Amino acid sequence: METPLVELKSVSKYFGSVIALKDVSFDVRPGEVHCLLGDNGAGKSTLIKVLSGVHIPDEGEILVGGTHIRFSSPKDTLDKGIATVYQDLALVPLMSVARNFFLGREPLKKTWFLRQFDIEYANRTAYKELSDMGIQLRNPEQPVGTLSGGERQCLAIARAIHFGAKVLILDEPTSALGVHQASVVLKLIVQSKARGIGVIFISHNVHHAYVVGDRFTLLKRGKSAGTYQKNEISREQLLNLMAGGKELVDLEQEIIKLNNGKR
Amino acid sequence: MSLEVKDERVRAVPLLGRLLSRPELGAIAGTVLIFVFFGITAGDSGLFSAKGIVNFLEVSAQLGILAAAVALLMIAGEFDLSIGSMIGFAGIIIAIPPIMWDWPVWASVLMAFGACAFVGYLNGLIVVHTGLPSFIVTLGSLFMLRGLTLGVTRGITGRTQASGLHEYSAGDWITPLFAGQVFRTPIRWLADLGMIDKRADGLPAISGIPVSIIWWIGLTLFFTWLLMRTRFGNWIFASGGEASAARNMGVPVARTKITLFVMTAVAAALFATIQVLVTGSADTLRGNLKEFEAIIAVVIGGTLLTGGYGSAIGAMFGALIFGVVQMGIFYTGIDTDWFKLFMGAMMVVAVLFNSYVRSRAMRSR
Ligand SMILES: Nc1ncnc2c1ncn2[C@@H]1O[C@H](COP(=O)(O)OP(=O)(O)O)[C@@H](O)[C@H]1O
Ligand SMILES: [Mg+2]
Numbered sequence: 001m002e003t004p005l006v007e008l009k010s011v012s013k014y015f016g017s018v019i020a021l022k023d024v025s026f027d028v029r030p031g032e033v034h035c036l037l038g039d040n041g042a043g044k045s046t047l048i049k050v051l052s053g054v055h056i057p058d059e060g061e062i063l064v065g066g067t068h069i070r071f072s073s074p075k076d077t078l079d080k081g082i083a084t085v086y087q088d089l090a091l092v093p094l095m096s097v098a099r100n101f102f103l104g105r106e107p108l109k110k111t112w113f114l115r116q117f118d119i120e121y122a123n124r125t126a127y128k129e130l131s132d133m134g135i136q137l138r139n140p141e142q143p144v145g146t147l148s149g150g151e152r153q154c155l156a157i158a159r160a161i162h163f164g165a166k167v168l169i170l171d172e173p174t175s176a177l178g179v180h181q182a183s184v185v186l187k188l189i190v191q192s193k194a195r196g197i198g199v200i201f202i203s204h205n206v207h208h209a210y211v212v213g214d215r216f217t218l219l220k221r222g223k224s225a226g227t228y229q230k231n232e233i234s235r236e237q238l239l240n241l242m243a244g245g246k247e248l249v250d251l252e253q254e255i256i257k258l259n260n261g262k263r
Numbered sequence: 264m265s266l267e268v269k270d271e272r273v274r275a276v277p278l279l280g281r282l283l284s285r286p287e288l289g290a291i292a293g294t295v296l297i298f299v300f301f302g303i304t305a306g307d308s309g310l311f312s313a314k315g316i317v318n319f320l321e322v323s324a325q326l327g328i329l330a331a332a333v334a335l336l337m338i339a340g341e342f343d344l345s346i347g348s349m350i351g352f353a354g355i356i357i358a359i360p361p362i363m364w365d366w367p368v369w370a371s372v373l374m375a376f377g378a379c380a381f382v383g384y385l386n387g388l389i390v391v392h393t394g395l396p397s398f399i400v401t402l403g404s405l406f407m408l409r410g411l412t413l414g415v416t417r418g419i420t421g422r423t424q425a426s427g428l429h430e431y432s433a434g435d436w437i438t439p440l441f442a443g444q445v446f447r448t449p450i451r452w453l454a455d456l457g458m459i460d461k462r463a464d465g466l467p468a469i470s471g472i473p474v475s476i477i478w479w480i481g482l483t484l485f486f487t488w489l490l491m492r493t494r495f496g497n498w499i500f501a502s503g504g505e506a507s508a509a510r511n512m513g514v515p516v517a518r519t520k521i522t523l524f525v526m527t528a529v530a531a532a533l534f535a536t537i538q539v540l541v542t543g544s545a546d547t548l549r550g551n552l553k554e555f556e557a558i559i560a561v562v563i564g565g566t567l568l569t570g571g572y573g574s575a576i577g578a579m580f581g582a583l584i585f586g587v588v589q590m591g592i593f594y595t596g597i598d599t600d601w602f603k604l605f606m607g608a609m610m611v612v613a614v615l616f617n618s619y620v621r622s623r624a625m626r627s628r
Contacts, residue, residue: 086511088507088508088511089508090507090512091505091508092504092571093625094500094504094572095497095500095571099497099500099501102497103497103509103514104501104512104513104514105512105513106494106497108494115493117492117493117494117497119492143625
């Protein structure tokens with residue numbers, strides 16, 4: 001089996017008396033989409049913050065490419081090829097697509113004695129990278145504010161990939177999107193996977209997750225409720241697990257018993 | 264668009280649509296309107312004679328130097344209201360040491376630039392580290408600087424003005440840089456060719472172009488380049504457009520803003536240097552209301568008050584409108600009381616126009 005790109009082993013994280021994560025193990029391999037599912041407050045965001053270097057875990061270990069590591073900052077994590085696309089996407093609506101694409105990492109060219117921002121290269125590259133991923137821009141100089149929600153999500157993902165992400169962490173990338181927009185983003189996830197990138201896909205939506213996912217990890221109240229390969233679990237089983245299916249089944253049984261007793 | 268883009272969904276963006284997405288369009292249109300207006304009403308009053316043109320350009324140049332810097336700061340999402348009293352402050356620093364203690368003028372000018380840069384740095388530092396609105400922080404410095412300047416000047420000289428600086432500045436090497444005139448020879452040629460009118464004594468009506476106009480144009484071009492063609496320019500737009508996004512992408516937002524506060528303060532020092540060396544005097548009350556005049560010029564120039572969008576070229580046209588209207592009203596003999604009414608109304612119209620343009624440009628498909 002391939003070594004995971006990044007791996008958490010029995011990680012715990014406490015916030016005072018709150019146990020946000022307890023003994024959770026999680027990993028992602030090259031060319032794999034690993035979905036992280038769970039209810040509100042289950043600890044999904046805490047888990048990805050541990051993975052992206054925002055939180056340092058209280059217990060457990062982190063391995064990158066098989067070696068032990070201690071992230072010192074989000075910047076450090078980014079340098080190791082682990083890119084997180086947060087829900088706010090880190091885009092500036094009034095600025096052009098190309099300027100956003102290279103925000104903070106502007107390409108320079110030397111003219112005479114000056115080091116200038118190479119806007120032509122930025123336009124050309126942003127346009128090409130996005131069209132390679134199936135997003136056709138009208139113009140790389142159009143403001144990001146004129147893009148649809150799905151296109152913005154794709155821009156943020158394409159940017160992370162262009163700058164060498166090996167692991168892509170996506171926090172609910174489809175939750176605010178309509179059916180068509182969401183499918184554009186899901187397509188991009190499949191493409192990233194085809195490029196050998198390990199994708200960690202956080203979602204509430206089992207339908208979206210099941211379409212693109214290879215493995216599924218369920219978080220419940222800070223603990224892992226199991227990791228399943230796609231061939232081990234059906235969409236319905238996953239749905240039941242997610243929706244507290246067991247509790248519902250138990251409830252159903254009890255109602256049946258009660259009814260039988262009455263009869 | 265600099266790219267050859269082949270895609271069936273790409274439609275040719277009409278020229279008007281493309282122009283409408285440029286921030287300075289409104290100011291350029293306004294400039295044309297103002298010129299037409301005064302061309303009709305003030306055609307033979309001398310406003311458009313060589314002397315009249317130099318007069319309004321000089322007014323525009325001084326305000327434009329401030330406006331260029333204020334535009335960049337405003338695009339980064341911040342205000343600096345302290346520049347008005349910074350001008351009085353710098354002027355006094357320039358004038359008093361030579362007059363009172365025989366300092367060379369270049370040394371006092373250098374000190375004024377240094378002192379202003381330091382105050383600008385403090386402004387920026389306080390804004391960035393407290394998270395307070397720059398409007399409030401610099402309103403505080405506006406009053407403090409004015410009070411400090413008044414107190415210290417009266418303490419040293421017993422008065423609130425200092426005059427007679429020409430005596431000291433005339434021989435200083437620094438004077439031609441800020442108060443000199445350029446293009447004297449071409450002006451004489453043009454006068455000989457009859458393209459510039461001559462005075463009764465046979466000399467051209469103007470002896471040259473005030474160097475402040477060169478500073479204005481040079482600074483505007485430099486700031487435009489900075490904004491559009493450098494990494495720092497991208498950071499300016501991002502800091503004002505969405506500071507948290509910029510920070511997440513590794514943009515040093517705090518450093519960018521502090522740098523711009525320093526640049527604005529230095530522009531105020533430049534304004535003061537030009538004014539003091541041209542007039543030969545300083546007054547603690549100089550620069551009064553310049554902070555707002557600069558904001559008006561910048562807003563007329565298409566920069567958004569909320570930051571993230573704008574241009575230095577626009578601010579240049581805003582300042583030009585300011586100068587033409589001010590001198591135009593003077594030349595046509597309209598009571599100058601009307602000037603402020605006119606500029607205030609002009610700004611409101613500009614804001615309405617610009618927000619319309621903005622919403623058009625940002626219209627989602
Ligand atoms: N910085 C924090 N300080 C204190 N408690 C926190 C903090 N972050 C998360 N928590 C708590 O940890 C638990 C898990 O939260 P979170 O990881 O955000 O869940 P999810 O993203 O799955 O909805 C919640 O009970 C939350 O209140
Ligand atoms: Mg969450």
